[in-house]
Amino acid sequence: MVKVVCDSTADVPEDLTKKYDISVVPLNVIFGTETYRDVTDITPDQFYKRLVESKVHPTTSAQSPGYFSELFNKLAKETDEILVITISSKLSATYESAMQAKALVGDICKIEVLDSMQTIGGLGLLVIKAAEAAYGGAKLAQIMDMLNSLLPRSHAYMVFDTLEYLRKGGRIGRAQALLGGLLKVTPVLTLRDGVVTPVQRTRSRVQAIDTLVNLVKSARNIESLIIQHATTPDDLEILAGRLADIYPKEKTYRHTVSPVIGVHVGPHVLAVCFIEGE
Amino acid sequence: MKDANSWNGKDIRDMFAAGSNWMEKSVADINAINVFPVPDGDTGTNMLLTLRSVIEEADRASDTNAGAMTKAMSHGALLGARGNSGVILSQIFRGLARGFDGKSTFNGADWAQAFTQASKTAYEGLSNPVEGTILTVIREAATKAQKVAEKNPDDLIGIIQAAVDEARESVGRTPTLLAALMEAGVVDAGGQGLYILLDGALRFLKGELDDLQYRKPQMVSANITATKTFDMVSSEEEEAYGYCTNFLMEGQNLDPEKIRRKLDGKGQSLVVAGDETAVRVHIHTYDPGGILAYATTLGTLHQIQIQNMDDQHVGFKEMQRQKVLPPEIAVVAVAFGDGMIKVYESLGAVIVKGGQTMNPSVKEILAAVEAVDSQKVILLPNNKNIILTATQIKELTSKEIDVVPTRTLPQGITALLTFNFENSIQENLQAMSEAIKSVKSVEITTAARSTQISGIKIKQGQAIGIIDDSELVAAGDDVNQVLMESLAKAGAESVELITLYYGNNTKQEQADAVAAKIKKDFPDKQIELVNGGQPHYFYIVSLE
Numbered sequence: 001m002v003k004v005v006c007d008s009t010a011d012v013p014e015d016l017t018k019k020y021d022i023s024v025v026p027l028n029v030i031f032g033t034e035t036y037r038d039v040t041d042i043t044p045d046q047f048y049k050r051l052v053e054s055k056v057h058p059t060t061s062a063q064s065p066g067y068f069s070e071l072f073n074k075l076a077k078e079t080d081e082i083l084v085i086t087i088s089s090k091l092s093a094t095y096e097s098a099m100q101a102k103a104l105v106g107d108i109c110k111i112e113v114l115d116s117m118q119t120i121g122g123l124g125l126l127v128i129k130a131a132e133a134a135y136g137g138a139k140l141a142q143i144m145d146m147l148n149s150l151l152p153r154s155h156a157y158m159v160f161d162t163l164e165y166l167r168k169g170g171r172i173g174r175a176q177a178l179l180g181g182l183l184k185v186t187p188v189l190t191l192r193d194g195v196v197t198p199v200q201r202t203r204s205r206v207q208a209i210d211t212l213v214n215l216v217k218s219a220r221n222i223e224s225l226i227i228q229h230a231t232t233p234d235d236l237e238i239l240a241g242r243l244a245d246i247y248p249k250e251k252t253y254r255h256t257v258s259p260v261i262g263v264h265v266g267p268h269v270l271a272v273c274f275i276e277g278e
Numbered sequence: 279m280k281d282a283n284s285w286n287g288k289d290i291r292d293m294f295a296a297g298s299n300w301m302e303k304s305v306a307d308i309n310a311i312n313v314f315p316v317p318d319g320d321t322g323t324n325m326l327l328t329l330r331s332v333i334e335e336a337d338r339a340s341d342t343n344a345g346a347m348t349k350a351m352s353h354g355a356l357l358g359a360r361g362n363s364g365v366i367l368s369q370i371f372r373g374l375a376r377g378f379d380g381k382s383t384f385n386g387a388d389w390a391q392a393f394t395q396a397s398k399t400a401y402e403g404l405s406n407p408v409e410g411t412i413l414t415v416i417r418e419a420a421t422k423a424q425k426v427a428e429k430n431p432d433d434l435i436g437i438i439q440a441a442v443d444e445a446r447e448s449v450g451r452t453p454t455l456l457a458a459l460m461e462a463g464v465v466d467a468g469g470q471g472l473y474i475l476l477d478g479a480l481r482f483l484k485g486e487l488d489d490l491q492y493r494k495p496q497m498v499s500a501n502i503t504a505t506k507t508f509d510m511v512s513s514e515e516e517e518a519y520g521y522c523t524n525f526l527m528e529g530q531n532l533d534p535e536k537i538r539r540k541l542d543g544k545g546q547s548l549v550v551a552g553d554e555t556a557v558r559v560h561i562h563t564y565d566p567g568g569i570l571a572y573a574t575t576l577g578t579l580h581q582i583q584i585q586n587m588d589d590q591h592v593g594f595k596e597m598q599r600q601k602v603l604p605p606e607i608a609v610v611a612v613a614f615g616d617g618m619i620k621v622y623e624s625l626g627a628v629i630v631k632g633g634q635t636m637n638p639s640v641k642e643i644l645a646a647v648e649a650v651d652s653q654k655v656i657l658l659p660n661n662k663n664i665i666l667t668a669t670q671i672k673e674l675t676s677k678e679i680d681v682v683p684t685r686t687l688p689q690g691i692t693a694l695l696t697f698n699f700e701n702s703i704q705e706n707l708q709a710m711s712e713a714i715k716s717v718k719s720v721e722i723t724t725a726a727r728s729t730q731i732s733g734i735k736i737k738q739g740q741a742i743g744i745i746d747d748s749e750l751v752a753a754g755d756d757v758n759q760v761l762m763e764s765l766a767k768a769g770a771e772s773v774e775l776i777t778l779y780y781g782n783n784t785k786q787e788q789a790d791a792v793a794a795k796i797k798k799d800f801p802d803k804q805i806e807l808v809n810g811g812q813p814h815y816f817y818i819v820s821l822e
Contacts, residue, residue, distance in 0.1 A: 170319060182620055185695065
């Protein structure tokens with residue numbers, strides 16, 4: 001069976017990583033010189049509390065090639081095909097790291113590394129699709145074909161309270177254009193070509209949630225959908241309720257946004273990610 | 279003196295340990311110039327953490343032969359690599375290990391050969407190597423080291439000295455190779471880190487232990503002027519920029535090289551150019567007075583320009599505000615009031631000044647339309663009397679003009695905010711026209727004469743409240759009361775957001791009090807108070 005590897009920003013629900021035996025490689029969250037492995041060493045709850053209270057703004061970093069190569073060596077004992085799906089290479093060096101590890105381990109088995117050009121659920125849903133296919137007996141080449149067709153149809157939309165975190169973390173991308181406004185706005189952003197890109201400015205969280213709902217409404221034949229939050233479960237509930245008549249609630253995945261992404265989006269992020277049908 | 283061939287793994291370990299301690303002192307400085315590939319201000323931190331892991335493994339290594347030691351260090355780098363720069367650094371150590379493979383001791387030429395191998399391995403490691411980065415710096419330094427090694431294969435210190443000198447020059451050149459650096463006016467952070475690491479190693483070999491302990495590495499600065507300032511890294515660490523100091527010296531027997539040496543270290547971005555009779559000096563310094571005092575001892579000073587760069591920074595931010603919408607579509611809006619104009623500009627609109635009492639002419643609007651770069655222009659007239667004027671522009675220009683018929687300033691702002699960056703102009707026009715229906719505007723101004731409208735008696739000079747620039751709903755002597763009454767009539771109860779723009783005839787304290795009162799009367803609404811600075815109108819209110 002193809003072994004699927006993803007990074008911790010994919011936010012794949014834990015029951016699924018267990019069920020499909022997905023290996024999750026943690027990125028690092030760094031407060032000053034203290035390093036924590038994403039989710040493993042610091043839970044979202046602990047992290048978001050510290051994010052708000054800490055005077056030092058945390059940074060993040062990709063996992064080392066060494067970590068990946070050890071993982072590859074371990075997995076190669078159980079399988080002859082490994083698939084790694086990473087966060088957008090425009091946002092993190094994770095892809096480079098995995099590529100180097102691939103070169104490092106040589107011919108121990110077939111390894112494919114895919115740059116998803118996405119993160120959070122936009123990446124996670126792809127990982128879940130790949131893991132389901134692997135579980136169903138698909139070979140690596142087949143899964144790669146499927147993913148290449150899914151990539152352009154995977155979307156992530158996020159509501160921000162402030163762009164300050166994105167700015168500090170240097171990942172603001174094209175949303176740079178939204179900085180410096182004098183009115184309080186609640187922007188809705190997405191990832192386009194792997195880069196943070198503005199969709200719309202709204203004047204309130206309610207309007208922003210409306211925008212998310214409309215974006216889901218205007219999508220065609222949604223194949224899978226995940227909703228995510230950091231510290232606002234009530235808003236997640238509202239969003240879930242509004243989406244219930246567009247996509248079945250029981251099939252909708254839910255998850256928190258991982259600390260590594262939290263560093264860049266802040267504690268009030270709200271997101272919806274989905275894969276559109278063909 | 280050490281035998282030229284007797285360097286071993288312990289020496290490599292110690293020089294890199296010294297180098298990484300040396301770099302640790304500059305971590306914040308390196309972080310601060312990190313703009314590429316992602317401007318996240320952590321290059322220095324990532325390199326340091328990677329190096330720590332290298333040194334930890336080196337300390338653990340029991341074998342002091344060069345091959346075994348570099349292998350252990352390479353392993354440490356691999357495990358500890360963080361971020362982009364860390365990953366490249368780990369490739370560099372991998373290359374060193376390859377170069378020293380099988381060697382127990384080494385001389386200068388062996389080192390140069392291993393260093394070249396490190397450079398090659400760094401390139402091999404990347405799917406898309408970019409010049410103007412740490413890669414360029416190590417390649418150029420290695421080439422130089424090889425050259426010197428061919429002549430003096432046993433002179434390890436001389437070879438590393440040449441590599442360090444070349445690395446410094448190479449770092450200074452990085453902005454000319456990489457546009458992102460040129461724009462920000464900085465050198466490459468990873469390259470800077472590598473140079474400092476090597477510099478620390480060299481100082482250790484030369485026995486400059488006091489320097490290593492008590493001094494701080496000299497950062498290489500970019501000999502270019504930033505075309506675009508950048509602000510990043512946590513704001514609590516933000517330092518003042520100092521003064522950009524620029525002048526021309528005239529005199530006799532001036533020595534530019536000597537002046538440059540003298541001013542070196544007195545500030546950043548030093549440029550000294552000229553000849554015996556005229557020398558131009560450019561430097562970023564905290565002490566322009568000291569620089570000028572020195573210069574007057576050598577000659578006469580001309581064209582003295584001293585600018586506070588913090589002001590320049592603010593100016594840059596101001597400029598950035600105006601570049602909001604994508605260039606293919608521009609929005610030109612008619613607006614008045616200093617604060618109101620700022621709000622519009624912050625949302626990306628180009629402004630034609632005017633409004634109720636001073637309608638702009640066709641010529642003025644046309645001039646603004648022609649002045650923007652975009653071929654497609656959306657006009658927001660923001661007044662019913664200007665809508666027609668705006669419509670006439672279509673006939674007078676070759677540009678594609680569309681008018682969203684906004685009648686009030688709040689409608690215009692709502693239209694601007696509705697702009698969707700991913701949609702076409704047609705989709706945007708439709709969304710904007712739709713959105714302006716969802717906003718109610720309330721204006722509180724002064725009655726120009728006594729009259730009676732819709733059953734309301736008005737005395738000249740009284741405050742009056744108007745909804746959507748058409749319906750007079752309240753009048754009275756008390757501005758606040760008229761405002762509250764108008765809000766109630768406009769249906770403030772059923773909206774979500776109330777934005778209050780107060781005019782230049784309203785004091786901030788008054789406005790604060792009114793906002794507090796509105797908050798009390800409508801507790802579940804989001805209230806925003808903005809200094810609109812508009813004349814004639816005490817308040818312009820947007821309800822949405």
